[in-house]
Amino acid sequence: MKKEDTVKLISAEGFEFVIDKKAAMVSQTIRNMLTSPGSFAETEHGEVTFPEISTTILEKICQYFYWSLQYASGKETEFHIEPELTLELMMAANYLHT
């Protein structure tokens, strides 16, 4: 996979998730970060740090990105969310505009 096609998402604890740009852009916020004309630091380096998102949540988010990319077109599948993660995940979703 080419480096230009991927993006590195870093959690509050410093864990790094390297995923497809295409998947990351499911989030409107990340899409703006990567495509804004002013070339922000994120665009230049291909990595985004989220100091307020924990590793567990970020992992779940990345899973969601791929799930969404695959099934968003209406296929009847469930995206499983553990009940204890719900609240935090919700917060992150609002933040990421997903």
Next chain:
Amino acid sequence: MSNNQKKRNFQIEAFKPKEVVDPKYAEKTWKILENAIHEIYNHIAGGLNLEELYHNAGGLNFEELYRNAYNMVLHKFGEKLYSGLVSTMTLHLKEISKSIEAAQGGLFLEELNRKWTDHNKALQMIRDILMYMDRTFIPSNHKTPVHELGLNLWRDNIIHSSKIQMRLLNTLLELILIERTGEVINRGLMRNIIKMLMDLGPSVYQEDFEKPFLEVSADFYRVESQKFIESCDCGDYLKKAERRLNEEIERVSHYLDAKSEAKITNVVEKEMIANHMLRLVHMENSGLVNMLLDDKYEDLGRMYNLFRRVPNGLSTIRDVMTSHIRDTGKQLVTDPERLKDPVEFVQCLLDEKDKYDKIISLAFNNDKTFQNALNSSFEFFINLNSRSPEFISLFVDDKLRKGLKGVSEEDVEIVLDKVMMLFRYLQEKDVFEKYYKQHLAKRLLSGKTVSDDAERSLIVKLKTECGYQFTSKLEGMFTDMKTSQDTMQGFYTSHGAELGDGPTLAVQVLTTGSWPTQPSVTCNLPAEMSALCEKFRSYYLGTHTGRRLSWQTNMGTADLKATFGKGQKHELNVSTYQMCVLMLFNNAERLSYKEIEQATEIPSPDLKRCLQSLACVKGKNVLRKEPMSKDIGEDDVFLVNDKFTSKFYKVKIGTVVAQKESEPEKQETRQRVEEDRKPQIEAAIVRIMKSRRVLDHNNIIAEVTKQLQSRFLANPGEIKKRIESLIERDFLERDNADRRLYRYLA
């Protein structure tokens, strides 16, 4: 996650972030964002890219900025964030405004354009960072979204700043003026600036540019058109106007709003065309009439295309063209010189029609209204001359006699179609019919018609134009010709043997009524001939009982074999009358006019004419006359011209043909036409009254006129006379109460 979004608001409120405890939190966070906005502007202005900044000054981290803005909104500091944005951006725009104002001369627009590009870039970055506010705070608080806010602030602080607004407008108008004088300007820059005005909203474009632009353009073209019209002829003026129009259209396509096209072309049309329309059309030596006279298709086409753009433009052209055609047509049909040669006269009409047809098809886009105008003009002036029907028929006669020899069938059709077109213009179609019948009869009886197909084709055309009734008699004439041929064949098979070497006879039996026969005094035929005629009479009456046969000696022809003084032999093709005269000289050396008249009993005018053609036409003078003079006198004496010579064996001696009718003949024909109209008018009245039962006077006149229109224009006085006559004969009666009402009596 998406299935949880609906409940998001509730979830967020339930969550209390830890930062909220810091009382200076809002102030601190805003500082970070304010700084970032400054940096964005500075950067873009400095031409640096953000990566350099990132390295130089710790950089701008999107996530951090976004998160800060996000948190401010989340913690109910949206209002602070928004008002902060407005004041920060305003501050920057004021700076920018100063730098634009400071730009000298030509650099002004460049600077404005550059700053605008910068502002747009910055605006987009700011919007991206503040996206969360745009998404949540702004809609729920009914604020202007960031992007639109940025444009509004730009408009208020830059475009509407007192030092820029007028300068911008003047610069733009100045550049357009320069371009109009033929110089090249930076169209790319113009396009960008105009695009900016359009981006700021349609009202900005219209108020700050379009309106003044149209006003200035109107002034410009008013002055220019005045200058042109004083110095140019019509054709040149139109060329210039057309070029200006195209330039404006091109300008719009290059750097103005497409919606401006209609407005600016409207201005040019009004100033350059509508305001000068009449002057252009009537311009001396180069106006519309001159163009028409000189067949200037290009100029005419240009005029048509330009004038059609303005109200009443086409009707102006049309009116002038109509009155011109009417005037020239009137001159044509009333010019006594023209009337001398009917064929030439009709050819002139056809040429005139061709000329205008060509103009309309080449220059006037085949416009229906122009064609109608042309038709009505022709109808107008053709009917000014009461002899038009006669002349048209003569033209056909000429064509069918000789004109169509060696012409292909299609060409014949074309000529006939053209004649039909003229025929359509005639109001007195029945007069045409009268003459046509006479001419056709002459053609048929003298065997002069060139092409049977052409004759029939014309009759078919007349039939489609005017109906069966119109042509039934004409067709009857053809039938008679055919039947006569058969009759003659029958006559010679049964009598051929007993006739021997005597003269041969060809009889055409004509149905009375179908042919324009005149009750003629029969002349005395030579003995040989009258014997033969009697034989034919008894043969014919033997096969057809209950008929009457009378001889129309005034319409026949004869071929004579003649031997002259030095033994030269000739075959003479002469009329029946001429034959009668010549045969007399078999038994006499010299005969006086009186003697000839007595012997033949030919009516005096006919006899004179026939003697004239026998004795006075050079090269065909088989008789000699004493005294030698041009005219035939009652005391003249005639002898056989023994010195007669001719290159040809066959000599055709035509009667001095009265091509055109003489004045008394014309009167006579006229009278016959009037007579024929009477029953037609009566029939029309009866037809109308039969269906309407009761009708007042004016309506009868109107309806009768309408019904007869296809044949002739009925004279109201005549209609009134016919009504009187019908009342006398108890077809109609006047209403007792209302004298203007007529009742049908059945």
